[in-house]
Structures are given as C-alpha cells and as structure tokens.
Amino acid sequence: MIKRAGELVTEVAANRFGGKGEVIGTKLLDMEQLQGKGRLFSHSILKPGCSIGYHQHNGDAETYYILKGEGLVNDNGTLVKVQAGDVVFTADGESHSIENTGTEDLEYIALILYSK
C-alpha cells in the first residue's frame, strides 16, 4: 500500500523528556504495520534551538539517522556533534538526548525496536 506524504499523521510534542521547544514527528508506520517488533518509525524535525531531553531506553533500542542539519547528541553520557549521514544507536538500557544546535531544521529518522 502507498501512504502519500499528505496522508501521514504528524504529531507535535512540547518539551519532550524535558527538552526545549517542540519535536514534530511524522509516523511512517502504525502499530499494526510495526508487527509487534517496535513502537516507532518516524521522520522527526527539531527546529533550531529545540531538543529532546536526556532519557533512558528500557526494553527497547532507538536509532536516529540524521537526514539534514546539525545537532548535539548526548550519547549515553558523551556529547557528540552529529550531521547528515550519522547514525545514533541507543541500545536497551542506554540513554540519549538530541538538540538542534544549527540554523536550519534538524531532520532525522527515528526507529524504536523492542529488545525482548
């Protein structure tokens, strides 16, 4: 089946995990299509200055694949700059945050797969 760009569900969440501003997330698959293997597959956008706060993953692992922009990631305790083409893999039990530290939108694919 085809899901056109304009048909996808976009949600805006404020101060996610204590972060700044909003994260704009477009869901690429719904829970049925994720087939019990995960709980999120989305195209996310953080506008300049916006962030998702530091939080731990328990029972699942999250991947960020950076599409556009520049950001600062706290990768389980280590601060690293990220840009297009970089992958941030946060394993079960690890923590992360991400902030748009650039002047254009920071866009990334987010995938959360269950670990058990």
Place this chain on the structure above:
Amino acid sequence: MIKRAGELVTEVAANRFGGKGEVIGTKLLDMEQLQGKGRLFSHSILKPGCSIGYHQHNGDAETYYILKGEGLVNDNGTLVKVQAGDVVFTADGESHSIENTGTEDLEYIALILYSK
C-alpha cells in the same frame, strides 16, 4: 554509540531481483542492532534508470520511505508514481518493485521487519 556517515557499510548490488543497473545500499544497523526484529535498515539509492525487480515478501514486510527523487513502484500489482515523503508498505505475502524514472537519484529508507 555513534556511527559516522563515513564508517557505514555501503554495498552495491547489480540487477537485484532482475532489475536494471545497480542499487547502492548503506546499512544503518547491523544484524545485532536489529535485535532479531528484522533484517534490513538501510539508505538506498537508485540512479536514473535503475530499478529493483518485482519480488514477493514471505515472512517479513518491507517499507520504503522516499527521501528524494521520483520513481515508479509496482505496489502488489498496481503501478504508482512515488516522490519524497511517500511511504510504500509491502506486507508479508505481498510484492513490489521500484524504479527510478526521474533525472536525479532516487533515495529512500528501506526497513524490513519480520512478520512472525
């Protein structure tokens, strides 16, 4: 952990499922990081005129999320044009193909999750 763009493994496959030319695939996660939930999470590129032939999925479901370019997808028997922002979801038991029918690279995220 961070995997820098330059560290990711890129594979080039010719005539995939009888398609034309090559598909260039950069693996975003390895099998361990997929945690048994799937077998592919990649950023794929088809140059103009290149394609992946029509094939069926058995035991898994594949999603294409179009990032750039224009293509023609055979979505389980129905031909549809796709462009950036469109999602092609091929469920377990269904078939698909994808061809770059434009003049720039066709880029997409491919995700294969197991169905059982």
